Amino acid sequence: MGTTSYKCPSCGAGIHFKPELKKFKCDYCLSEYSEEEIANLYKDDEKSEDTHSTQEEVLHKHDVDEAHLQSYTCNSCGAQVVTDDTTTATFCYYCHNPVILSGRLEGEFKPKKMIPFAIDKEKAKSSFLKWAGNKKFVPKDFTSSSQLEKITGVYLPYWWVDTKAQVDYLGEGKNIRVWRTGDMEYTETKKYEIVRQGELDLNNVGEVAFTKIDKSLLNGILPYRESETVDFSMPYLSGFFAEQYDITKEEAEPMIEGQINRYYTYMINDLVSGYDKVDVIRDGIEIKDKEWNYTLLPAWILTYKYQGKTYVFAVNGQTGKSYGELPLSNKRLGSAFGIIFAATFLLLLLGGILIW
Amino acid sequence: MVIKNIYRRFIVITLFIVLFLFNSIVVGAFKELVFDEAGLFSSEERVSLETEANDLSEAYNMDIVITTTNDTGGKSSMEYADDYFDYNGFGQGPDYDGILFLIDMDNREAFISTSGLGIRYLTDQRIEGVLDEVFDSGLGDGDYYGASQGFLRKTRQYLEAGIPSNQYSADEKEPNRITIFDMLIGLVGGTATGGIFYGSTKSSYKLRNPGNPFSYRNNSIVNVVPGEDRLIDSIVTHRIIPRPPKGGGSSGGGRSTTHRSSSGRTHGGGGRKF
Structure with a gap:
């Protein structure tokens, strides 16, 4: 398995994807390149590197297998890159150059689609602060900047499914009208036959394909703007972390299936409108086609340790939406409780004197 | 002489009694x-x-x-x-x-x-x-x-x-004074409002599963023949509206x-x- 590091074509330093520019920029010589330029440049190199690293793999892999870690070699400085078993993009510990474990992005692990990062670290920090700033009872140092420096950008794996369905729907709609004339009340019931036939496409129905971060946390930063999805391109990973899926297609299928069925029901309901009451005689949804897309989505992840508990937060790497369980300062909340208690107590005493 | 004396005394006493009674009657009638x-x-x-x-x-x-x-x-x-x-x-x-x-x-x-x-x-x-x-x-x-x-x-x-x-x-x-009962109400009320605030704040900081806010409308293509829905039945029923009995009254001034x-x-x- 190989590693890839994208380097500046001008000066040879490690190059990062900059979300705010939507381009690659060298920190040293300030050259800018588009994703296309970089990808084309490395197209030819990929093959030779692959063979080169296959040898490396033979050399390095066996001695770390027991530790369940795999080692790769940084192609900038030659140091070993030690990673978790699902990591696909990281940084070299020694030279801090971005390292992409391209060997882990092949075959069944080759992502099909992705949404590149659209907000950078600074913006992620500010949207996180904006969200957390509404909460008054977090510990004092929680929103400090040294704390926020630890925020990291990660591409997380998702399963996305595109489906097509044939619809042959039959229903009975009822409209009820009531009016009065003098002492008489009239009720008119009109029944309609509703027929809907055609095709419904439903795309990008997703499930998280990663167990190491709490699913409800990641659901909290949804939705992404699916329209900005691009085909997977490895250079986008340069400068970020990336993870491989550890929930297989088969494991995710029942959940995806449930979602698909639900959304098709909603879509049919949208098609039938203008009735007081609808009885479904036959919903006739036949799902014909399912296409699975292994998709990488961007998120900024922050962890914070408070009173022995680790809190994890996520910021949507595209929209900036933040989510997570906030630590609660018992001191701050306790004093608020005290104030409210005292105020109510005094108010009730005052009521005792003046009213009852 | 003695008898006469007794007689006179009797008359005086009777007179006094009568006067007294009369007087009391007058007082009773004219208070x-x-x-x-x-x-x-x-x-x-x-x-x-x-x-x-x-x-x-x-x-x-x-x-x-x-x-x-x-x-x-x-x-x-x-x-x-x-x-x-x-x-x-x-x-x-x-x-x-x-x-x-x-x-x-x-x-x-x-x-x-x-x-x-x-x-x-x-x-x-x-x-x-x-x-x-x-x-x-x-x-x-x-x-x-x-x-x-x-x-x-x-x-x-x-x-x-x-x-x-x-x-x-x-x-x-009546104008009231602080009683132990008032104190008790205050304590209970204070604890209750404070407690509600404490509890609700604490729970709002917790992570809740927000579900999957997927917008199926943005991710779907609908290709369905719009058909005119056919009227198959129409029924009209009627009933007499019962009159509500008149009631109620007004108060005030009493x-x-x-x-x-x-x-x-x-x-x-x-x-x-x-």
């Missing part, structure tokens, strides 16, 4: 009801008021008292009037029926205190009516006799009119506000400064 401690009435005026008050008292079996004072001893007009009524033994029957009219020169206030049946006859509204008459009869101008006459005149009118059909008594709220005097008895009443 003193006007007490002009402030000296506002001439003796003729006093007699005239006394006669009229007695007449009214007898007709309705309640004590109609008129009193004036220069010094209430620090009491409010209400306290003075109530106490004057209670501690001088006024009020007829078990409920101490009666009405007292006080001209309080100390507080410069005319006050009417009612008790027993008097409370029921003179509702809050009627007391205002009587006070209107009292002031119209010249209380402000120093015509205290006229004012007292006004009181008697208007009171008679109301007594003749009877107890209003919608009369009810309502206890005036309230008699009462309070407790220092003797523990219940009084109604009202006053007005002049």
